Amino acid sequence: MNDDPVHEGRPVVALTGATGFIGHALRTHLMAAGYRVRALYRPRRGRVMQCADGLKWVAGDLADRDALAELVKGADAVIHCAGSVRGASRADFDRVNEAGVVDIVRAAENEPSVRRFLLISSLAAREAQLSDYAGSKRRGELALQAGAQRMTWTIIRPPAVYGPGDKEMLPMFRGMARGVAAIPGDGNGRFSMIHVADLASAVVAWLDSGRGVGATYELDDGHGGYDWPTVLGTAARVLRGGAPIRRLAIPVPVLRFVGRTNLMAARVFGYAPMLSPGKVREVTHADWSADSHAFSQDTGWRPAISFDRGLAETLGLSPQAVTGVPS
Template sequence: MNNEATGEGGPVVALTGATGFIGTALRAQLMAAGYRVRALYRPRRGRNVQCADGLKWVAGDLGDRDALAALVEGADAVVHCAGSVRGASPEAFNQVNETGVLDIVQAATASPTCHRFLLVSSLAAREPELSDYANSKRLGEIALEANAGRLNWAIIRPPAVYGPGDKEMLPLFQGMARGLAAIPGDGSGRFSLIHVADLASAVVAWLNTESASGCTYELDDGHERGYDWDTVLGTASRVLRGNAPIRRLHIPVPVLRTVAGINLMAARAFGYAPMLSPGKVREITHPDWVGNGHAFTQATGWQPALGFERGLAETLGVAAPAISGIPS
């Protein structure tokens, strides 16, 4: 497993969350950009990590301080994208999304070679009062701000991330392909999106730029003022159904709250981590999840390359219609 390039090579980036949806895309783009990657992974039955030149796997998790020390040893920068999106209690979220950040930041500050730290947070951190998840992401940002010390650091807050390998938004897109879209509440909110490849390229852009320390950036795919459901469904109709209509199934908020409450009680009783919870209902029915990536573009020169039309086609593995301009 220890196939990190030796001798001459690019800078070493320590990466957490390297086996997840976002981390997998990050790992590939970092290596393509010439970085050597030190990747944290949690050993478990059936998991086989892929070996490659320029890549070294470090076994452990965010609660293993020895593993974190080994992860950052000799690294020039840390990209922390590990996190928890499911939990039955505030403590379950905070243990990963706050304490996990604190521990990896402390490991980075203790390493004499590590000078930069990038936290991949979430746009949800902008509204910490909505849910335990959102609050834990904000607490993680605060942990970085308070403990970064000499590190040059930044936070990026992506909106909803989608792309090949995503499991959270895939059922929604598959439903659209079949002609049905389940929409929470009245569907009046606006939201930004970003393809996972663009998120990964944004991370590389930050690493390639000597930008000011202590900045928090929002990201988006460049679609001004985000999206509404009319735009999303119109695009999905063109890309996935040859302009055939997509029927909307509006799920009333009281129904969502009832189901979420039952799910949370069951999760606590049976010991599983729920996705749908009362906090998640407040998140998905919040009217404004529009990000603004202009400040990040000004700081790094990064530009998104995948509008929703092309990104949706790639996610579902279909041929995209002719696309003019970015984003679509």
Template sequence: MNDAPGRASTVVALTGATGFIGNALRERLLRGGHAVRALYRPRRGRVMPQAPGLTWVAGDLGDRDALAALVEGAKVVVHCAGNVRGARREDFDLVNEKGVADIAQAARGTAGCERFLLISSLAAREPQLSDYARSKRLGEEALAAHAGHLAWAAIRPPAVYGPGDREMLPLFEGMARGLAPIPGDGRGRFSMIHVADLASAVLAWVDNDGVSGAIHELDDGHARGYDWDTVLATAARVLRDGAPIRRLRIPVACLRVVAGVNLLAARLFGYAPMLTPGKVREITHADWTCDNRTFTEATGWHPAIGFAEGLAQTLGKTPAALNGVPQ
């Protein structure tokens, strides 16, 4: 289905097109009437989904020839690929900083390429917290340094969830069973966004010329974000017919011990950890709230999915579960 049959097709080069967010972006751009050239890592037996207007380009961010092929003929680049797991600073910097610089340079050197959108992270606002957060800020700075004539922008989404998500799904499934692990004192506030709203925001940017050099924060429009009381009350109504959800508070000291052991083991055995001391600092940070004001002013975009509806979608609940639940 084409959401905008009267709009001329733009060729969009997309990285990270096979991940949770990238899948949603790829499908939304295609439905929006654009052609998509998508980067993927080939491996034995892998068969990529096919769709009208979709071209797959084999390679990765470290392959300059693949990047040149990806951006060839593209007017817009949407760079979604990133690394969220690592045992060392260089694990993040290689992808989240150098990868941005390399594809920006490829786009800058391609005739006809005019615009570049980086999917960053709200963590970039607090680069002192972790190697990941630092690398995302460095990625934004790398884009500014290497964009050249390209008009560019960066989007900083907060926690992204929705059908197909693996990171937040265990938390939501725990809530459905009546138990919610809460890191630290549980008094922080945070924003969220449904993956479909993030995808529609990217489409809005692609379809609207804006001021180059802008960095936008996005959320689902819930004023001042959420606290745990609001999240658990909503989850109880949507997932448990009003039955309470018990809080399991996890002291920061315990998280730090587990994260330290996990990081040491990851370095010894060569795997990429998620829970690290830096991640503990991220998840216990007091303020991860944001709003859409600058992005809405630039594009006219507005979020459409509130947390209650998004939570029901994520866990496959029927619309009846939303009766009487405020959005």
């Protein structure tokens, strides 16, 4: 981060998870909004972090107390975005999603300049009983509430986040572009989504407003909750010029079998699976609808990117070139 007078006086935000999909968008939006950013990253051989005005990289991880102390030194606010979405056991998730929160909260509490703390959690925390991941995100929220004594805190629970650079939802969208959509279970559930740029702008709105003390907010793109016919109808229009998309229903027993098999293999070979029995319970849960009304009312934020426009951007299409997609 440059220390020249041009950057003096600009608020400093300490950011974890800064190299991930969401973290990259947060970093970009924060700097564009005039904040100086200190960003935590894991050093590894051959890794060179790109420098920019108003940005300072801090090498370390959530278990490195010295790195966390350097990260938060002189910061006005901390945004904790780092998290683990893959694991073979509860301990795999808790190590990052709970203990990591404890460590960064402790570091922030010990830095007098830090007045505010934002935890980017997950809508999964609403249903903590479903999986080790969901439970770990809820335990992380509780760790923040217990550990934040001097500083004020806010929690944001985003739903499924997508956009350019996303690797989790991209295979599903590409399948839709080819005319096939794999639907987990009976396909009768509802779910919310949000474009990563809208999530990042919500964080900036939180910083700018100074509101949300002690609040836990859900976010969405303003739609309130999608069903599969709506998603597939939009995808058919945006990605296939109106050509239909065939639904490929994956029965829950098949998903459970694959989840159990993945988990056993992961424990034998030492990798972190994405599809586990807990993840199956998550993706077949009936209601992942969110409502961002409370957050909008408190901060003035409004989502700007509709699903059709966001889908086009995610697949690298020009929104203006797709019939019916607003620019």
